[in-house]
Structures are given as structure tokens and as C-alpha cells.
Amino acid sequence: xxxxxxxxxxxxxxxxxxxxxxxxxxxxxxxxxxxxxxxxxxxxxxxxxxxxxxxxxxxxxxxxxxxxxxxxxxxxxxxxxxxxxxxxxxxxxxxxxxxxxxxxxxxxxxxxxxxxxxxxxxxxxxxxxxxxxxxxxxxxxxxxxxxxxxxxxxxxxxxxxxxxxxxxxxxxxxxxxxxxxxxxxxxxxxxxxxxxxxxxxxxxxxxxxxxxxxxxxxxxxxxxxxxxxxxxxxxxxxxxxxxxxxxxxxxxxxxxxxxxxxxxxxxxxxxxxxxxxxxxxxxxxxxxxxxxxxxxxxxxxxxxxxxxxxxxxxxxxxxxxxxxxxxxxxxxxxxxxxxxxxxxxxxxxxxxxxxxxxxxxxxxxxxxxxxxxxxxxxxxxxxxxxxxxxxxxxxxxxxxxxxxxxxxxxxxxxxxxxxxxxxxxxxxxxxx
Numbered sequence: 001x002x003x004x005x006x007x008x009x010x011x012x013x014x015x016x017x018x019x020x021x022x023x024x025x026x027x028x029x030x031x032x033x034x035x036x037x038x039x040x041x042x043x044x045x046x047x048x049x050x051x052x053x054x055x056x057x058x059x060x061x062x063x064x065x066x067x068x069x070x071x072x073x074x075x076x077x078x079x080x081x082x083x084x085x086x087x088x089x090x091x092x093x094x095x096x097x098x099x100x101x102x103x104x105x106x107x108x109x110x111x112x113x114x115x116x117x118x119x120x121x122x123x124x125x126x127x128x129x130x131x132x133x134x135x136x137x138x139x140x141x142x143x144x145x146x147x148x149x150x151x152x153x154x155x156x157x158x159x160x161x162x163x164x165x166x167x168x169x170x171x172x173x174x175x176x177x178x179x180x181x182x183x184x185x186x187x188x189x190x191x192x193x194x195x196x197x198x199x200x201x202x203x204x205x206x207x208x209x210x211x212x213x214x215x216x217x218x219x220x221x222x223x224x225x226x227x228x229x230x231x232x233x234x235x236x237x238x239x240x241x242x243x244x245x246x247x248x249x250x251x252x253x254x255x256x257x258x259x260x261x262x263x264x265x266x267x268x269x270x271x272x273x274x275x276x277x278x279x280x281x282x283x284x285x286x287x288x289x290x291x292x293x294x295x296x297x298x299x300x301x302x303x304x305x306x307x308x309x310x311x312x313x314x315x316x317x318x319x320x321x322x323x324x325x326x327x328x329x330x331x332x333x334x335x336x337x338x339x340x341x342x343x344x345x346x347x348x349x350x351x352x353x354x355x356x357x358x359x360x361x362x363x364x365x366x367x368x369x370x371x372x373x374x375x376x377x378x379x380x381x382x383x384x385x386x387x388x389x390x391x392x393x394x395x396x397x398x399x400x401x402x403x404x405x406x407x408x409x410x411x412x413x414x415x416x417x418x419x420x421x422x423x424x425x426x427x428x429x430x431x432x
Contacts, residue, residue: 003078010113011302015078019070019103027069028099031062063097075107085112088304110302115352119296121414127285130422132273140269141248148256151241158209160240165190166204167239173232212236286408289415290346301344309340350407357410361402369398
């Protein structure tokens with residue numbers, strides 16, 4: 001087999017194949033023997049059909065089957081022998097298969113670009129850390145108390161007021177037809193603005209327990225084209241209750257915060273919020289660092305990988321990956337494509353750094369990370385994950401993630417980072 005590889009661009013190669021005539025003849029003969037043993041042609045017994053007649057009846061079918069087999073066999077062999085870093089399905093163009101002649105075809109593929117990074121040391125970036133204020137701690141404690149709130153039936157009135165929690169049966173209609181997913185019985189609704197479609201809460205204020213009301217709410221600004229019609233609700237109020245939050249005191253801290261006092265709980269919440277702010281600052285700093293490296297080292301990425309990443313972003317947003325990306329609104333499509341391209345470029349950058357810096361992941365490090373994943377999964381999923389991570393390909397994916405994490409830390413260590421505390425807090429410190 002003869003294979004020539006032509007670089008059409010940094011991200012596209014064309015592989016041209018020539019299969020020798022003896023290999024073609026061997027496969028053609030094998031196919032005809034298989035066909036002859038099973039062929040059923042009137043006037044001939046099985047296995048006794050003359051070759052010319054077989055060629056007339058089955059020639060095109062056999063040529064197609066032999067072409068497909070030779071392509072599959074030689075393409076995989078060439079990728080392995082020449083270490084072609086293919087990232088897309090091949091575009092195959094075949095010549096006509098003729099007995100006694102070589103069989104030729106080409107495969108055009110997208111490949112990972114070869115990257116050699118420069119100017120990635122000593123890059124100046126800012127790490128902006130937001131200092132968490134006391135008001136954020138208070139809000140977090142209020143949310144914690146809210147999560148332990150209890151409902152108490154209201155018995156001294158039967159009319160709904162704003163702030164109540166009502167049990168309702170409801171249905172929604174547009175153009176007189178029920179709206180899928182917008183019906184329910186015994187649903188709890190807290191009557192505060194912003195938790196339901198605009199106008200919904202206000203229409204329930206003043207309704208009596210047991211009463212059924214019908215009302216329409218206009219479409220929101222975020223409505224899709226199919227939702228530009230007003231929505232009509234039919235709602236029956238079944239019960240009325242009030243939400244009572246526990247007092248934020250030392251007892252609450254002991255029962256729900258695992259702290260001896262409320263002040264200790266406040267300190268714990270402050271510490272957690274500040275750690276989250278610090279992590280956000282790290283992520284933003286890392287993103288800025290990678291952006292500057294990409295600016296200094298521009299390179300193209302395979303479109304197929306960008307499109308795959310776009311579909312992953314859609315899936316993370318709750319949209320089916322099978323959706324037609326070209327049908328998305330242009331601004332959304334452009335934004336997703338830009339984000340996806342940068343994410344793919346970031347992976348290539350980190351892989352290149354890991355290679356250039358000769359970074360490695362030991363078996364001990366890999367084992368420890370898998371153990372951490374299993375511990376975090378909980379007992380109900382642990383057995384399934386243990387089976388999954390026993391597979392070499394899944395462990396290799398974990399190794400790749402670890403290696404990229406090391407590459408990112410390597411880049412951060414080489415950067416000059418200026419930490420700035422925001423919200424009026426003075427003090428800057430240099431690193432690097």
C-alpha cells in the first residue's frame with residue numbers, strides 16, 4: 001500500500017492511497033467465491049453459476065463492497081503508522097475499482113494543529129479579589145434561614161394576601177388550547193413578585209380560599225415567537241399558609257450551622273463566601289492569562305471541534321445537542337461559536353505547554369484523583385463509577401484533565417500577577 005500525505009492547511013490534510021492490484025484481486029476473488037456459494041440464478045445449481053454471469057449480476061455490488069472494505073482497512077492502518085492526529089470524519093473520494101489495476105482513493109481530514117508556544121512567561125495579569133461585605137453575609141444567613149422555614153396554615157382569614165404561600169390547582173391556555181407543561185394540582189406558590197409570570201401573583205391577591213379565577217397575563221420580553229400570545233390561567237386556591245423562618249440566633253447556629261454561636265456561624269459563612277470570591281478571582285485571572293497567550297500565539301482550530309463544543313455548551317444550557325445550530329439566532333450562534341473556539345484553543349494551549357514543559361501525571365496522582373471522584377459521588381453511584389473508571393479509556397480522560405490542570409498551574413507560576421482587593425479595600429501585592 002502506498003500512502004502520501006499532503007498538508008492542505010495547518011488543520012487539514014489529504015491522504016492519498018494506492019492499493020496494489022494483487023490485493024485488489026485477492027479481495028475480489030474472495031467476494032466472488034462467497035457470492036457463488038450462495039447465488040440463486042434460474043437454470044443453475046448453487047455453486048455452479050458461471051463467473052461471467054456472476055459478474056453481470058453482482059459486479060457492481062461486489063465492487064462497492066470491496067472498495068468499502070479496502071478503504072476501511074487501509075485508512076485505519078495509515079492513521080496508526082503515520083500518527084495522523086485526526087479529529088474529524090474523513091471525506092472519502094474513490095476512483096472506480098477495476099480488476100487488475102491499483103485501487104486509488106483519497107481521504108481529507110481535519111487534524112490537530114501543531115503548536116509551539118512562545119512568549120508565555122512573565123505575562124502581566126491582574127487578580128481582582130472582591131472583599132465580601134457584611135451585607136452579603138446577612139443575605140446568605142437569610143437564605144439559610146429561608147431554607148429551614150416552615151409553613152403554618154392561616155386560620156384567621158380566608159382571603160389571599162401578598163406574602164402568603166398558597167396551594168393551587170392551575171391550568172394555562174393560549175388561543176384556547178392547553179399549554180404543555182403548565183398544568184398542575186396541589187402546587188405551592190409563594191406570592192411574592194418575581195417568582196411567577198408577571199401579573200400572576202397580583203391576580204391571586206384578594207382571592208378567597210376555594211375560589212376559582214381566570215385571568216390573562218401578557219407575553220414577557222423573553223418570550224419566544226411562539227409565545228407572543230397572552231397566556232390565560234385558570235387557578236383554584238385550595239389552601240393558604242404563611243412561611244415562618246426560624247430566628248437567627250445561637251440555637252439556629254447550633255442546629256443548622258454546626259457552630260456554637262451565631263457569631264461563629266457568621267464567621268463561617270463569611271469565610272466560605274470569601275473563598276468563593278477568591279476562586280472567582282482566580283478563574284478570571286486565568287482566563288485573562290490564557291487570552292493573552294492566545295493573542296501572542298494565534299492559530300486556527302478545526303471547525304468540527306468548535307461545532308462539537310458548541311453542542312456541549314447548548315447541552316449545558318439544557319438544549320438538545322441535536323438542535324440545528326445554524327437555525328439559532330445569529331447573535332446567540334456567534335457568541336456560542338466564539339466561546340467554543342476559545343475553549344478548544346485553550347485545550348490545545350494547555351496540551352502544548354504540558355508537552356513543551358515535559359509535564360507528567362504519575363499513577364499515584366491518577367489513583368488519588370479517581371478516589372476523590374468516587375468519594376464525592378456518594379454510595380449510590382460509587383459502584384457504577386468504579387466499573388467506569390476501571391476502563392483504561394476513562395482513566396486516560398482523567399489523566400488528560402490532571403495534565404491540563406498542571407499545565408495551567410505552570411503558566412500561572414510563570415506569570416506576573418498583581419492582586420487587587422476591590423470594594424474600597426486598599427492593598428496590592430506583586431507576584432512573579
